[in-house]
Amino acid sequence: MSIQKQSWVPYLFILPAAIVLIVGLIIPVGNALYLSFFSWDMGTPWDTAEFLGIENYTRLLQDETVRKSIGVTLRYTFWTTTLEMIAGIGLALALEKPIRGASIFRTIFILPLMISPIIVGLIWRYMLDGRTGIIPHYIGQIGELIPFLQNFGFVKSAYLANIDTALRAAIVVDIWQWTPFIFIIILAGLQAVPADIVNAAYIDGANWWQMTTRVKLPMIRNLIIVTLLLRLVDVFRALEVLFVMTFGGPAQATEVLSVKIYKTAFAAQNLGYASTISMVLIGITFILSIFVLIYNNPTRQEGSH
């Protein structure tokens, strides 16, 4: 049943939200698409912008730096999401059993998600600094203590300033910040698996491994997929941690697409071309969002709560 008689009432309810979304998000995205066909430098009036047609896009296809940036983005995304999913699900399985004091630990685990991304970036930049950082210091000391480990990178070095290690360091930071998110969601999912199903499998003689791979994980399959998709979208969207930690450097080692777009727009001052690169990023997130929509739409009312 519907609660209203007049057909215009629902529109009145959604009107304010529609206006804000149109002004704040939809028009700007449309405008970015429009700008992507222009050459427009920052600080010059819009009247002087030059229409280029698809020239920006052909430039995009040939642009080595963009290709490099896409490569960095994909590597960064692959390693962060993969390691975070494995660690998050693993921890959730290991710590599934309810214990005393769980709420304190859970409170601690959500802290990294509540902290401002720029604070996260800055604090890790300080801790990873080659001169003052505690992490290179202790890693170097371990390497001196056990020289064998020096072959595996246990040497004091400026990890964020080194082309070979910068991206890896950035991945570690992301894992620190986001593994707890996956852990908490998967844990909530696991604890919601009906007890009678688990008990039935137990009576049938399932061991821990069978219980996990045949019963519990399949039960929360959709949840895992949606968590992965949301995480993927967020990794592609993220900018601020890398912005303050490395600003894409050294060279292009940590220049993910979002940093590349910002630099093209506000450092190279090329607003039109920055919008063209934006279209790549928005295309990726758009495709991922379609999948989220398929797997998880709260307004599609099937079943009950």
Added chain:
Amino acid sequence: MTMLTKPVEKRRIPWQKISHYGLLILLSIAILLPIYVIILTSFKRQVVVMSKSPVWWFEPTLNNYNEILQNHNFVRHLISSTYVGLVSTVLTLFVSSWAAYAIARMKFFGRGVMSNATLLVRMVPPVVLTVPIFGLWRQWESLWVNAPWHMRYVEWVNNSALCTAQGDLLDATCQIFADGLTDGRLGLILFYTALNLPFVIWLLVGFIQQIPMELEEAAIVDGASPFQVFRQIISPLMRGGYAVAAIFTFRIAWNEMILGLILTSRRTYTLPVKTTLFIDQAGVQWGLIMAMGTLILLPPLLLTFFSARQIIQGMTAGAVKG
């Protein structure tokens, strides 16, 4: 001997529990260490901050805090941040709860489009919006910043005794309409509201769907209008949802930096923007950054400790249906 076997059976070492707690404590240390370092460092003297080897024990100092309070207009930027955070949160809650109610409970042409579009725009990367907002909003604001009534208003704000107390809340309120869209708080409030709306609508739809329909049906039979039903029946039942939504909205607005950098000016920088300005060609002023960081950290820290349950509810609602 018979005495001995029984207690031994009972006092078996609970390895599972020990490893369970051990793992949790290890993880907690890993998570808390950076937070501990930032707070610790904020109380260090510059020499200690830049020391080449880790210093865990030192004579604490308030130098960094004094510096940002006295020489860097901390209070003004605090007001800016608080103002933007609170106003955009309130605005988001009002606007999104109306939309969520329509999506959850009403049948209308375009409902499916509206709910899907909401989810799609939720995924838009903020960096994509920087360029258009920078360009577009600047054009829009020039339409009214140069209007005669606006100039008269600015003049009034600058002369009125009510508004001229620099940096205080009343001043911020007066200035909000005097500033344009791109160098004050108005644009930022609008942007954070837009950025948060999709997620909050999504969240609140889930909350509304859990409220039994019978209450509303009874009210409608009694002749209540949809507006009365929303205000008097749904809204009071949604307090839990509002709390969750408010935490998430405020967090985004309080923590965000990139759009803050683009949409504010010297006078109106939010705290995260101000913090990044301590990185310049001359180097990074770590002491000041850590003090700033600690202060920015406080509200989210308190929120986490007092409403962890709501935060987890919001996080899982984002992934789990309903």
